[in-house]
Amino acid sequence: MRKIDYLVVHCSATVEGKHFTAEDIDRWHKQRGWSGIGYHYVILLDGTVQEGRPEAKIGAHVKGYNKNSIGVCYIGGLSKDKAPKDTRTPAQKAALEQLLIDLKDKYPNAEIRGHRDFSKDLNGNGVIEPFEFSKACPSYNAYQEYKDLCS
Numbered sequence: 001m002r003k004i005d006y007l008v009v010h011c012s013a014t015v016e017g018k019h020f021t022a023e024d025i026d027r028w029h030k031q032r033g034w035s036g037i038g039y040h041y042v043i044l045l046d047g048t049v050q051e052g053r054p055e056a057k058i059g060a061h062v063k064g065y066n067k068n069s070i071g072v073c074y075i076g077g078l079s080k081d082k083a084p085k086d087t088r089t090p091a092q093k094a095a096l097e098q099l100l101i102d103l104k105d106k107y108p109n110a111e112i113r114g115h116r117d118f119s120k121d122l123n124g125n126g127v128i129e130p131f132e133f134s135k136a137c138p139s140y141n142a143y144q145e146y147k148d149l150c151s
C-alpha cells in the first residue's frame with residue numbers, strides 16, 4: 001500500500017448549485033491529456049460520495065505531493081460570478097467530514113489539508129498547477145475545520 005501522509009481537500013472550481021459528477025471530472029481531466037480523474041473521491045451536491053481514481057493509485061491533484069496523498073473533491077467552490085466561495089451544501093459538509101473520518105481510520109498518520117495549504121511550486125520547477133484555482137481551493141479553511149479530527 002502507498003504511504004499516505006496527507007488527505008487533501010479540493011473543490012471542482014465549478015459554480016454553486018450546478019450538478020456535476022465524477023464522470024464529468026473524468027472527462028475534463030482526459031481532455032487535458034491525463035489518464036483520467038485525478039481525485040480519489042468526489043462529493044456531489046446531494047452528499048453522494050463517488051469513487052474516482054482507486055486509492056492504491058497515485059492521484060493527480062496536488063503538485064509535489066501526489067505520491068503520498070489522497071485527493072477528495074467537492075462539487076462547487078465558486079460563486080455565481082466565479083469568485084472563490086464555500087458553496088458546500090449541508091449534505092456535502094456532512095459527507096465530506098464522514099469520508100475524512102473514514103480515511104483517518106484507514107490512514108491514522110495522515111494529516112488533513114486544503115489544496116491551498118500546499119505551496120504552489122514546491123519542487124521549484126516554476127510550474128503552477130494549470131487546472132484550477134489552487135490559490136483558493138477548496139475555498140474554505142480545511143486545515144482549521146478538520147483540526148480536531150487530526151488530534
Ligand SMILES: [Zn+2]
Nearest residue numbers: 010011115137
Ligand atoms: Zn484543488
